[in-house]
């Protein structure tokens with residue numbers, strides 16, 4: 028199995044039932060307003076931006092681009108970005124603003140949840156990588172008023 032298929036399958040195994048991984052427009056479900064279509068694109072080009080989410084999660088469509096980078100595993104990048112989507116979805120559903128860092132406590136909880144969903148599909152090295160990353164955020168991104176829509180794991 029190539030890496031692209033591997034990461035698509037991993038994404039499908041760990042997302043909530045109301046999310047749908049799509050590679051193109053034809054895969055998307057526009058009939059059910061409760062479904063969140065995630066347009067997952069895997070870019071093999073070495074780029075400093077590892078993962079990127081944008082778009083209106085509340086509108087039921089969210090593009091997600093995953094970049095390969097030698098410093099982080101592609102699995103951790105996927106889980107990290109899906110956790111951002113989970114936070115955005117939760118915030119939209121609650122109709123609330125989140126006054127904390129984009130990697131603050133709410134994100135850390137979402138990331139832990141995503142890790143527990145992925146636990147049996149990823150290797151110990153990736154689990155350790157993610158646990159160290161969450162621990163890092165715990166000490167550096169407690170609570171703040173920074174807000175941002177996009178994310179780069181290397182940028183902070």
Ligand SMILES: [Zn+2]
Pocket residue numbers: 107111129130178179180
């Ligand atoms: Zn992030």
